[in-house]
Amino acid sequence: MDFITISFENNSNIPLYIQLYNYFKKEIEVGNLKANSKLPSKRKLSKHLQISQNTIEAAYEQLIIEGYIISLPKKGYFVCELEEVFKGEEIIEEETIIKKNKNEYKYEFFSSRVDLGSFPHAIWKRINKEIISEENKGLLQIGHSQGDKNLRETISNYLRFSRGVKSTADNIVVGAGSEYLIQLLINLLGRNKFYGVEEPGYYKVRKILNINGIYPKGISLDNQGISIRELESLKVQVLHITPSHQFPSGIIMPINRRMQLLSWANKDDDRYIIEDDYDSEFRFEGRPIPALQSLDSNGRVIYLGTFSKCFSPSIRIAYMVLPDELIKIYRRDFSFLACTVSRITQQALFKFIKEGYFERHLNKMRNLYKKKREFLINLINKHFSNTEIIGTNSGLHLLLKVNNGMTERELIKKAEEKKIRILGLSNSYIDSNMETSTVFLGYASLSNEEMEEAVILLKKAWNL
The missing domain is CATH 1.10.10.10 (Winged helix-like DNA-binding domain superfamily/Winged helix DNA-binding domain)
Structure with a gap:
């Protein structure tokens, strides 16, 4: 043409x-x-x-x-071959039918799951086989503390193109999951700092801080994200946020609020923002929004990303982009640490990205997840009454507020009676005993057929 x-x-x-x-x-x-x-x-x-x-x-x-x-x-x-999207759904249906009888629950609406049927098994197997060869026996030795340089360069190029992140390979640290990197950041920034988190927010971050003797301040949200007025009133030095797709509400922070956050951080040299960009690849409406870090000119933002959602949770590859001052401290005090990701896995991912497979896989998954999300929303609108969907334009989950008089605990219990596992919003608050009537619906790992069956069962369980 x-x-x-x-x-x-x-x-x-x-x-x-x-x-x-x-x-x-x-x-x-x-x-x-x-x-x-x-x-x-x-x-x-x-x-x-x-x-x-x-x-x-x-x-x-x-x-x-x-x-x-x-x-x-x-x-x-x-x-692209768009028909592959539907083939991917057929594969996952066959696999989950085999697996679901082995589990206590028939259906699980978990936001941490991905579509296993669409994983490029043959390509990943071939690449790993090529990596494990006599010519690459040097990979059996311990590599660079920050991760293999060619992978860090590839990540840097990817972030520059897709998120506008300002980075070089020298500023990137690769680690086995974002949880490990947050633990490393606590050691890097210090346990004596005052930490703040979104309220509600990602519960694992709060738990990691807690086991280190740190009890963060919860900062409430408004319709643009974290409240600047409340943040200014608290003695916070390190702030963890998810501005591109707030977890769990789905709020996308607009540019004005992002600039206000940077202004807050610039007022004190001890202030840092940890930008957790956990699933920014999956934005289904409008054009991608540049990362907060791309607006930072004073080294106040630490950018955190992962391949868990966009590729596979089990390969455990995450990365952080440290400002110049912090990478100096890292090299001085922490370069003795070995990288926690296998060099074989690092090189396999490097080759997967370099040869164009990652871009192709990511585009395919965007189409697949968009269709799944639309299908679930249509199911809810068709079968449920007295409910409100929250956060519909990005990410791999949505929140469902159920206005049938049941508490969150009652909703979860009734769902369990139908062999359906869901989680409640209260787990995302510092006070986990907070009563809500809102639940998570993570849809990525479920086929259309499974979602429809589960929604019909929930309708009966919740008397909707």
Whole structure:
């Protein structure tokens, strides 16, 4: 496909790149552009349409982000096989039917789970086999404390493109999961600091702080995220937040609130913000929002990311981007620590990303999870009454507020009687005894058929 015919609306308020993006998106969805079809190069299309290459690049990047096309190095842009999304769902159904009889629960709405049926088993197996060879026997030796440099360089490039994060390989530390890295940060920043967390927030962070003798201040949320007024009133030096998709509420922090947070951090050299970007890859409405760290010019933000949600929880690869002053302290005081991720796993992930498989997998999963999310929301709207869905435009879970007179504990108990396991929102508060009527619905690991069966059972259990 070398040429296309499109009539731009030059007097429209819609930017040209969005018009071009909408054109290709529609052509792919209706089947006019078949899977594996090659799109025109930016140079050829620019000359043909008489528009800048930057405009075309912006349109292509948005199509890549949403999983409609992929970019292959030195080859060009190609249409993705969208039908694979449905094949992936069929695979997971077969696997879960075998597994679910082994468990006490028939269905589990857990936000920490991923779709196992869509994992690229054959590719991952082949790459690991190639890595474990005589030529790579040096990988059996202990590597760099911060992780293998080629993987750190690859992560740095990925973050720069996808999240706008300012980093180099030298500022990145790789570790076995975000929990380990938070523990490392406590040692790095000090237990004598005053810590703050979102309220409600991610319970594991709170527990890690607690076992280190740290009892953080819970800071409430408003409709834009963490309350600046409340933060200013407390003696907090280190703040853990999830601005791109607040856990668990799903709030996306707007730019004005982000700038207010940075202003707070800049007032004292002892203040740091830990930006936990745990599942920013899965944003289903609008364009991706740059990371808070991308706005930081004074080294106040520590960026934390993981491959658990976008690839696999079990490979245990997370990373943090430390400001220059903190990486100096890390090298001085902690470089004796061995990296907690196997070098074989590090090199397998490096190769998986370098050869383009990660981008392809991520785009496929975005499409798959978006369809699953829409399916679950439609099920809730169809079968439930007196309920409210919270946080619907990103992430791999949503919250469901049930207004049927039952408490959270009663909702969980009634669900268990139907062999369905769910978690309540109260677990995300410092005071876990707080009564709510809101539960988590993590949908990533469930097939459409399983979600429908579970929703119908919950309707009966909760008398909706």
